[in-house]
Amino acid sequence: MKNTNLPQEKVIICFHCGNETVMRQTGEYKWGSNDDFSFFFNYKMFACPVCHKITLMETYGDETMIAPNYSGEYVWFTEDTILYPINxxxxxxxxxxIKESYEAALKVRNIDTNACVLLLRRTLEIILTDQGATKWGLAEKIEEIAQRGLLPDSLKEASFFAKRFGDSAAHGKDLVADEQDMNSLIEFIEYIIEYLYIIPSRLKEFKMKIDHEEEF
Incomplete structure (x- = not known):
């Protein structure tokens, strides 16, 4: 369903250029249901007046989303999520x-490459510490976790690349990450997160589902 009452405006942080500014709405699409369970999705596209790039926002609401306000009255609320650019x-x-550190890196990927790389290095160190690394330096932490069998050789190598580029960004060394390097490092850290956290969690949920079904 299209909205013909454009344009509308909203203050949004642009994750392309980093400016928090009033953006004009340039498109909208809605869908939902009022049958057994009432819900709706509303997708809006906004244009940044600074860099002229597009932000896509999803608004979701359903019949369960009600909470008391400051005066104690119950009011409906919705949840906004920026779908693009991914942050x-x-x-x-x-x-x-770990989630907050990784998302902080994503939020500056289109603003400052060095800042993004530094935050990816920080995310890696937080991950290794969470996995039980006790050594002092990041290189030693990588080796420690790899020797315990928690990181395969490919992700161990990816970790060292994140360290090298992160160190260079922090200390102004010659190894400077360009946009392609940064995007590769983002993927490497995401692979590590998936391997150590997301895949084991999904396997556990799947196993519980199968075990439950086999009981009946």
């Missing part, structure tokens, strides 16, 4: 501090 990882299977 989050959708998983509840990892510790909050």
């Amino acid at each position: 989050s990882i959708d998983s509840k299977s990892m510790p909050k501090k």
Whole structure:
């Protein structure tokens, strides 16, 4: 269903250029149901007046989304999620501090390459510490976790690349990451997160489902 009442405006942080600014709505699509369970999805596209790039926002609401306000009255609420550009990882299977650090890197990927690479290095160190690494330096942490069999050789090598580029970004060394390097490092860290957290969690959920079905 299209909305013919455009344009509308909304203050949004642009994850392309980093500016928080008033954006004009350039498109909208809605769908939902009022049958057995009432819900709706509303997709809106906004244009940044600074960099002229597009942000896609999803708004979701359903009949269960009601909560008291400051005066104690119950009011309906909705949830907004920026779908594009990607700035989050959708998983509840990892510790909050890892999710926040990784998403912080995603939020600056189109703004500052060095900042993104530094945050990816930080995310890696948080991951290794969460996995039980006790050594002091990041290189030693990588070796420690790999020797315990928690990281396969491919992800161990990916970890060292994240360390090298992160160190260079922090200390102004000659190894400078370009956009392609940064995107590869983002993928490497995501692979590590998937391997250590997301896949084991999904396997556990799947096993519980199968075990439950076999009981009947």
